[in-house]
Amino acid sequence: MDLEYGARYEAFRTQVRDFVAEHRPTRPLRLADGKRQERIAWLSLQIEHGYWARTIPREYGGYGAEPDLLETVIMDEEFNKAGVSRGMNAQGPSMLVPTLLSHGSEEQRRRWIGPTLRGEVLWCQGYSEPGAGSDLASLQTRATEDGDDFVINGQKIWTTTADRAEMCFILVRTEPDAGKHAGISYILLPMDTSGIEVQPLRTMSGGIGESSFNQVFFTDVRVPKANVVGKRGEGWKVANTTLAHERNSLNANAEGKLMRLARLMERETLGGVPAMASPIYRDRLMKLQARVLSMKHHGMRMLTCSLKGESLGVAGLVVKLQNCQLNFDMAALAIDAMGELGVLYDHTKYERERGYWQAHSMLSLGLIIGGGTAQIQKNIIAERGLGLPREPKPKQA
Amino acid sequence: MDFALSEDQLLLEETLRSFLADRVPIERVRELREKACPNDRALWSALAELGITGILVPEAQGGSGLALLDAALVSQALGHAVTPTPFLASAVMVPTALAAAGGGASESWLAGIAGGELVFGVAVTELFSVREGAGVSLEAGALHGKAMMAIDACGADLLLVAVDEDTLCVVKTDSTGLEMTRLTTVDATRCTAEVLFDGATPEAVFEGVGSGIARMLDAGRIALAADILGACEAMVEQAVAYAKQRKQFDRVIGSFQAVKHMCSEMIAEVEPGRSLLWYAAHSFDALPEEAPLMACHVLAHTSEIAREIASVSTQVHGGIGWTDEQNLHFWFKRIGNARHLLGGPEALRQRAAELQGFAATA
Structure with missing residues (x-):
């Protein structure tokens, strides 16, 4: 057991830290803050130095380094510590780019990957539908052939940033006679095509937080057949590359959040006494700290497995379930520690930390559901991790 | 960066788990629960041959001189097999304390643990919880009072007793002025005892060992x-x-x-x-x-x-x-x-x- 990263990596860490310190004062700290041109310039500079798109091949607009997990961890740690966004946390870079690298044509890769990484093109993901949530493969939005085009009709929901995106990667049913999973195609669709209507979907958090959700309606929307990624009818397989990616990417700086919660409990008073001085609240904090430490070191164990190229097994399958619930439970304690003021919201008088903990509570709940609900996660853990049998298919009436 | 068990640790785990499956299957645990003390001396000797009893004992005293992580893997295997042994007291707590206390007597006891000849219990509950008027004192070189929930004590040769947060004593369990009664708990695989001291003379007193x-x-x-x-x-x-x-x-x-x-x-x-x-x-x-x-x-x-x-x-x-x-x-x-x-x-x-x-x- 060796918890040191070693001299070569520590030198890399120094490089990253210096770069962040140099640019922190003049660049947009969080990408949501900056103007578009500033964002593009900052992302381009990060790519040039290899701190973003590090392992994406140069011919597609990346930096072209060999994959090295520890370098990624170090970059994330240093940018996080300084409160600066590394790259762009959006569905284009995190989901579309890996999909195109695995399944896209040469032309698609050259055209889309670079602009996506530099923030020149913003993407939204057209997967979920009102009738297709956990059972995503039952999606009904259809695309019918017409000459060299597909014509799309249907509806998508939970479409993050659809109101701002230039492009959408969408799953549609192109082969209505094929089976549930076999009839789906993965298509790249410009959002300015006529027949697309975007309606904002107001969530329980009332807009405080990072994402804007939408519903998108498609009426006779034309898209060239050449925009299909991979083969026609193989969209389920294509999409699964990135669904697996999504489940791994939902991590959080839990230790930082716990310390923020501890500071809050030292400041807030209940009946004139700091929440931290109450054994009841303090005991809850200590319970959470043990869970945070457990997930932190579990992350180190998973990282080690990945570095060695070993399968994470069942230990990897529990990460999303645990981290999401832990975030929700931390927010719950923070809200309770503020007593009756914990419910204040929307930047009202007496509100603490600009409503962070209430918003965090609701967003955490959203993440318990999103990207595979907790219950679906438990099915996956039981079936793939423990080898329990699948639910028998109901007999057709 | 390598947060994983080593090859040696994996081997230790595997060896011990198969040894326990073979030597102490659940049928054997059922037999042991009927005994006055479930800690079987023959099993302890066999564990000594595997280097388990002396896992934390320095090599100079015949132990394996390994780290607590290795001892934890042993402990995990014992819990997995619900094996009754005095491992917690004799192989983990006592060696840690004696190594800190030092001295010739400590070294010979450590050698005895590594060899499997000696079994220790620990009477330390009073450090964190005092019940039923318990508490041990050292007066004019003799022990008085009561220790409750002493771990692995009933089948032990020696007892490590915490007098206070800075003072430890080692006392023979067959000393005059020491009376031990097993306290039956729900768990028949681990023995706990009450120890009454009425002037028992300790073999050693370690002061300032907080x-x-x-x-x-x-x-x-x-x-x-x-x-x-x-x-x-x-x-x-x-x-x-x-x-x-x-x-x-x-x-x-x-x-x-x-x-x-x-x-x-x-x-x-x-x-x-x-x-x-x-x-x-x-x-x-x-x-x-x-x-x-x-x-x-x-x-x-x-x-x-x-x-x-x-x-x-x-x-x-x-x-x-x-x-x-x-x-x-x-x-x-x-x-x-x-x-x-x-x-x-x-x-x-x-x-x-x-x-x-x-x-x-x-």
Whole structure:
């Protein structure tokens, strides 16, 4: 057991830290803050130095380094510590780019990957539908052939940033006679095509937080057949590359959040006494700290497995379930520690930390559901991790 | 960066687990529970031959001189097999304390532990919980008073007694002025005793060993957490195996989501629990300034997840899980007894808060 990263990596860490310190004062700290041109310039500079798109091949607009997990961890740690966004946390870079690298044509890769990484093109993901949530493969939005085009009709929901995106990667049913999973195609669709209507979907958090959700309606929307990624009818397989990616990417700086919660409990008073001085609240904090430490070191164990190229097994399958619930439970304690003021919201008088903990509570709940609900996660853990049998298919009436 | 068990550690784990499966199967545990003390001396000698009893004893005294993480893996295997042994007291707590205390007598006792000839119990409960007027004092070189819930004490040759937070004594269990009574607990696989002192003369007195006592408690807590986690693993394995073969409503019950989710929730606690245990045990030797906090957290957290797992695993088995014949209760009771052996979760979390300045020190 060796918890040191070693001299070569520590030198890399120094490089990253210096770069962040140099640019922190003049660049947009969080990408949501900056103007578009500033964002593009900052992302381009990060790519040039290899701190973003590090392992994406140069011919597609990346930096072209060999994959090295520890370098990624170090970059994330240093940018996080300084409160600066590394790259762009959006569905284009995190989901579309890996999909195109695995399944896209040469032309698609050259055209889309670079602009996506530099923030020149913003993407939204057209997967979920009102009738297709956990059972995503039952999606009904259809695309019918017409000459060299597909014509799309249907509806998508939970479409993050659809109101701002230039492009959408969408799953549609192109082969209505094929089976549930076999009839789906993965298509790249410009959002300015006529027949697309975007309606904002107001969530329980009332807009405080990072994402804007939408519903998108498609009426006779034309898209060239050449925009299909991979083969026609193989969209389920294509999409699964990135669904697996999504489940791994939902991590959080839990230790930082716990310390923020501890500071809050030292400041807030209940009946004139700091929440931290109450054994009841303090005991809850200590319970959470043990869970945070457990997930932190579990992350180190998973990282080690990945570095060695070993399968994470069942230990990897529990990460999303645990981290999401832990975030929700931390927010719950923070809200309770503020007593009756914990419910204040929307930047009202007496509100603490600009409503962070209430918003965090609701967003955490959203993440318990999103990207595979907790219950679906438990099915996956039981079936793939423990080898329990699948639910028998109901007999057709 | 390598946060994983080494090849040697994996081999140790595998060797010991197959030894225990062969030598102390559950039928043997059933026999041992009928004895006055379940700690079998022949088994202790066999463990000595494997280098287990002296795992923390320095090589100079004939031990293996390994780290607490290695001892934790042993403890985990013992919990997994619900094996009755004095490992916690004799092989973890006492060697840690004696190594800190030093001296010729300590060295010969350490050699005795490594050789498997000596078994120690520990009477230290009064350091963190005083009940029923318990408390031991040292007056004019003789021990007086009462120690309760002394761990692994009834079959032991010697007893390590905490007089206060800075003072330890070693006393022979057959000394004049020492009377020991086993206190029956729910767990027949671990012995606990009340020890009454009426002028017993200790073999040795170690004064000013406060930091050694603290290290002994940390080591004990981490090893006990490992024992509990091993028991949890066994309970999850048994629940999953049962859910795969038991049929109701014409289906194996493991195909019902309700049962699947019970199993998933258990493993979702066990796996991160294992990561926490590795880190806590690693910190004891490599990052000693973190060890006191980690020891509190790992034992409190493992005790909490274990209580739930002990209940849920039994529920997956349904009625049969509640019978003596099914054996599951051995693990349930091992977990239940361990919960308060070296400080219960509430007390440990209070200590964790004190260590970070979140609460005033009592």
